[in-house]
Amino acid sequence: xxxxxxxxxxxxxxxxxxxxxxxxxxxxxxxxxxxxxxxxxxxxxxxxxxxxxxxxx
Numbered sequence: 145x146x147x148x149x150x151x152x153x154x155x156x157x158x159x160x161x162x163x164x165x166x167x168x169x170x171x172x173x174x175x176x177x178x179x180x181x182x183x184x185x186x187x188x189x190x191x192x193x194x195x196x197x198x199x200x201x
Contacts, residue, residue, distance in 0.1 A: 163199060 156165040173179045176188035182198040
């Protein structure tokens with residue numbers, strides 16, 4: 145396999161097409177995880193309610 149094949153992570157898109165989830169190798173915030181990036185906003189110590197609020201914007 146080529147290098148691009150062995151490191152491929154599919155993008156998941158919601159049925160409505162409004163949201164997608166993509167793999168990120170590292171967001172460099174191990175001490176404050178779980179972390180995520182929503183558009184250009186970085187979130188630390190993420191829980192379910194924080195994700196709901198981030199996706200509602």
